Amino acid sequence: MGKNIVEKIMEAHLVSGDLKEGSLVSLRVDQVYTQDATGTMAWLEFEAIGLDRVRVPLAVSYVDHNMLQSNFMNADDHLFLRTAAARFGAYFSRPGNGICHQVHLERFAAPGLIALGTDSHTPTGGGMGMIAIGVGGLEAASVMAGMPFEFTMPKIVRINLFGKLRRPYVTAMDVILTLLKMLSVKGGVGKIFEYGGTGVKDLSVTERATITNMGAELGATTSIFPSDENTLRFLKAQGRRHQWIPLEADEDAEYSEIIELDLSEIEPMIAQPHSPDNVVPVRNIKGTKVHQVCIGSCTNSSYKMMKTVASILKGRTVHEDVTLFINPGSKQVYEMLAHNGDIETMIRAGARILESACGPCIGMGGAPGSGQVSVRSYNRNFKGRSGTKDALVYLASPVVCALTAIKGEIVDPFEAEIPLEEVNEPEVFSVNDNMLITPKKDRNIKIIKGPNIKEVPVKEPLEETIQAEVLLKLGDNITTDDILPAGSQVLPYRSNIPEISKFTFKNIDESFYSRAMEAKTKGGGIIVGGENYGQGSSREHAAIAPMYLGIKAVIAKSFARIHRANLINFGILPLLFSNPEDYESIEKGDILKIETQAIKNDQRYTVVNLTKNKSFDVYSNLNAKEKELILIGGLLPYVRNKVLS
Ligand code: F3S
Missing domain, CATH: 3.30.499.10 (Aconitase, domain 3)
Incomplete structure (x- = not known):
């Protein structure tokens, strides 16, 4: 049976698993890149793992998000990122060199490779015929430490393009906006979009990159185009001809769905x-x-x-x-x-x-x-x-x-009253990498951390008994913004967990931070939530900050998928009510006792409410890997254990 492009690339990178939809696969990764807003934490996490060099063929640290230097904090972050890149063997893209995805496409992306980036628009690289996926900082750190990238195999959907755009009135942006209209922001969830068909040759690499970039807005894991003559032309123009390989789907490749799109019918x-x-x-x-x-x-x-x-x-x-x-x-x-x-x-x-x-x-x-x-x-x-x-x-x-x-x-x-003219892609780009600092051989470089940059807290292994206070009882649909707000007051503390933790649940309960710090000395805290706890942005800090504040478990009626993964990654036990009606029996201030040995058995735990002298059942639904993570205290100690042993 023929193969599609995604299967071809993944097969060449497969460490373990089966490339069947819904299966857990582990992949070898060629490139990892970070941007400053998420990268400071990713590099602190990498440092906490304890290796002295990255273990991927290429790592790049970009600075593009927080450029306003209205006080010392951003400038300090930039210096930290530069010295960490030098110390750990990554390229450093200096502030001013550009936005990570655009620069990566120009200088590093290459067909047939797998790249991860700590930004949701990492799929921009798919325009080059590579698999490029956005991940969290800790995941990036663990892959930079040499761990394979593990994820659940999405559906592969083919988007068949034919016809030609009515240039210069209609552009690649109109193609992806048309798809967003057709499929909605949820249309790509659990899917990889693979583009093909005769219309592909009408699109240059940068136009394809516009389309794969906004595949993120479709909710897709990533999007990818074939590598063809246009890819070769772009790489040649960037002085990187040697990195070209042809890549296309076999005639009889299979897809879980095929969508047809006539480029000539698209309008602005x-x-x-x-x-x-x-x-x-x-x-x-x-x-x-x-x-x-x-x-x-x-x-x-x-x-x-x-x-x-x-x-x-x-x-x-x-x-x-x-x-x-x-x-x-x-x-x-x-x-x-x-x-x-x-x-x-x-x-x-x-x-x-x-x-x-x-x-x-x-x-x-x-x-x-x-x-x-x-x-x-x-x-x-x-x-x-x-x-x-x-x-x-x-x-x-x-x-x-x-x-x-x-x-x-x-x-x-x-x-338009203004006559429009079609502009051609340049035959040669002006290549000057003087704002990219190449990795240094010297391993004695000192990492410079300003006063706002603090070590990443690491959780201890799971306690056999959790006896802790219910610090908050919340309703349904609590967002990661409710847990840890964003915004210009909070963002500058992204590399300073003790400081950013002060904002935890601040918009819901001003006293949360002080109560949590007090409870931390007496066995920690527990959060009780309703349905869909942790929905919204994938922000890791919404798990790190509660962990730092001594939250041991969250008991909810249901969890949003990414936040549940983040809780596990930071060693917080996510528990579900066996009987959702038990939610009613708990009050803020109750002391709960949970024997955690159940994690090894059937994962049904009895929670004793010591305050009310009552008990109820919860369960955790952890897979084998998640169990290991929770037991050891999260992904960071897990990776440290694997790579240093
Ligand atoms: Fe930057 Fe906006 Fe792209 S924040 S990475 S230009 S989505």
């Missing part, structure tokens, strides 16, 4: 507030008044797209009611635009040129005014992400964005 699309799948044709809302336009990000920063934007802005002026921000995604693109006079064109038109970084995409500067409309070539438009809670953020192609910036209202490119 736009996602309306507040979800990337709230998509309509641009023509439906043309004329909507706009106050801000942002062009760039890891989704739409290719040289071709930026040059297209410059060609629209040339000789014109940004509308007087509009602020136009442009953040080219990499130094390479920025430098080429500067060299060719395009930056001058943009500045002359009135654009505000930002550095090569995430910037407004992550609410680091460039927040719209209250209630204002912002049209962005970015990938996310959730409420408040821009930094302004009541802003109305739309997502569209750079072509729609540039036309809109000039007119002051949303423009359908087919009706």
Whole structure:
């Protein structure tokens, strides 16, 4: 039987398991990369494992998210990341070199490889014909320590492209927005999208990368394109011809589903507030008044797209009611635009040129005014992400964005008064890796940690008896934001668990931190939750901080999948009520006693409520690996044990 591209790559990297949908597989990983917002913790975790070098062929530490240096903290983080990369044998991409996914695509991504990144848009690399998956910091640290990457095999869905885009009016951004309209933000959950068909050759590597980048918005594990002549052309233009291999699915390859998409029928699309799948044709809302336009990000920063934007802005002026921000995604693109006079064109038109970084995409500067409309070539438009809670953020192609910036209202490119021209991909990119610091051989490099960077706390092995106080009793659908809020007050402490822990459950119960610290000295705390505990962002800190505060177990009616995994990774026992009605019998302040030996047997535990003199049953549903993790205190001691023994 023939194989699809995903199977071909995974088979070449298989350590154990079966590539059948739903099976647990372990894979060898070629590349791991981190960005600063998640990377500081990943590198602290790697340090805590205790190895002196990374054990993957390539590791890169990027700085792109937190670039605003309004005090010492970000600058200290950048120095920590630089010295940690030097110490542990990773490349360091200096602040200013660009957004991790754009730079990685340009300089490191290669067909046939497997890469992990500590950012949800890591699948951008799929445009190059590689399997690129976003993971948490601790998972990245454990793979950098030489552990295989373990995950449950998703469904492989083929997206068959045919026809040609109606260029220059329709772009790759419109392809992925069309798919979001068709499939929704949940349409890719548990799936890998593999693109194929005759339409693939109509798309360049950077256009494919736009599509795989926003596969993350479909909820997909990742997305991938074949490696063909266009891939070869891009690698050649980057001076990396030698890294090309051809890669395509066999004729008789099998898929769990096939979706057909005619590129010639796609029209300019736009996602309306507040979800990337709230998509309509641009023509439906043309004329909507706009106050801000942002062009760039890891989704739409290719040289071709930026040059297209410059060609629209040339000789014109940004509308007087509009602020136009442009953040080219990499130094390479920025430098080429500067060299060719395009930056001058943009500045002359009135654009505000930002550095090569995430910037407004992550609410680091460039927040719209209250209630204002912002049209962005970015990938996310959730409420408040821009930094302004009541802003109305739309997502569209750079072509729609540039036309809109000039007119002051949303423009359908087919009706634009400005003549559009098709820009070609460059034959040669300006390659200058002077902002990439190569790994050092010297192992005596000192890792420099500013006062805001603290060691990662590591949990002790599971106690035989947990006797602890119920510190909080919560309702249904508690989010990781409820557990540990984000935002500019909290984020600067991401490398300082003792400090960030002070924000735990702060929006629910101001006194939680002090009560937890007190309980910690008397045996720790327990959280009681309702249904879907820990939904929302995959934020690891929502498990690390409670662990640091001495939370031993969370008893809930059900858990959100990723948060449950994070609890286990940090040694907190996730327990489910055998009879959900027992939830009613517990009150805040009760002292519960749990004998944990049950973990080895049938995993049904009897919980004795010492305060109420009652007992009830719970269970933990742990698989063999999860049991090991909980027993030893979490993934960090588990990996340390494996790699150092
Ligand atoms: Fe950065 Fe926004 Fe991409 S935060 S990594 S530009 S999604």
